[in-house]
């Protein structure tokens with residue numbers, strides 16, 4: 001029988017969290033079936049994840065992945081923005097989790113103060129989710145409406161455990177995490193067009209190129225996209241269908257995290273520029289020489305070219 005499943009991300013208003021949950025759902029689909037059976041479709045501010053296969057097998061694959069990967073605190077403590085007590089709350093317990101809440105789309109209404117940001121009804125909510133949704137450190141709410149009218153965030157932000165687990169699976173499947181000086185950088189490719197399972201697998205396969213990367217100089221944050229993409233020149237062809245969400249995490253004195261910078265960046269101009277291997281070599285050379293002023297100028301020029 002040819003069953004189809006469509007999951008929807010919860011439309012939280014946080015672009016990084018939405019993409020991570022979509023990647024988590026896609027990861028489950030690829031685990032249960034194969035990458036050709038999985039498709040991510042961007043809708044306005046959220047995603048549909050279409051999988052050729054039945055829900056029963058998907059639920060089983062979700063639990064299997066959670067138990068295999070997320071039963072210890074290791075992955076969580078390696079995720080920028082997650083620390084201390086939050087890790088304990090996130091670790092997978094001996095119980096079954098379900099994907100049923102992703103089958104229907106939540107209405108795009110304002111969040112009530114007591115609700116989880118995903119609006120899923122769950123007894124198990126987790127807080128301290130800076131590592132899953134960087135903008136929870138700022139004032140922001142669904143559809144950018146200030147619900148309380150006070151200009152203050154609707155804190156404390158909480159998320160249901162299934163969303164947190166999916167977002168963590170997604171983070172470690174299709175995002176890039178590396179260090180620049182004392183900061184941790186998370187780069188999440190966010191889909192602008194339909195993305196096939198095979199494309200996500202390709203991103204997964206190039207992650208390792210940056211995983212251990214440690215850029216010592218404290219480069220200006222606006223140079224991160226150029227530097228990042230020049231580090232993975234062979235992989236840039238995969239990224240034409242994506243924007244980049246870049247979040248800079250800093251943990252002063254190794255205590256709590258705060259976010260230094262967040263940006264959502266269209267990257268066509270960079271990809272076009274880096275198609276030429278001479279340009280990649282030039283950026284490399286400037287990087288090695290620490291010629292950041294010149295790189296800033298170059299960065300401006302690339303940004304201005306219309307394509």
Ligand SMILES: [Zn+2]
Pocket residue numbers: 010116118119120159160161162163164
């Ligand atoms: Zn949820």
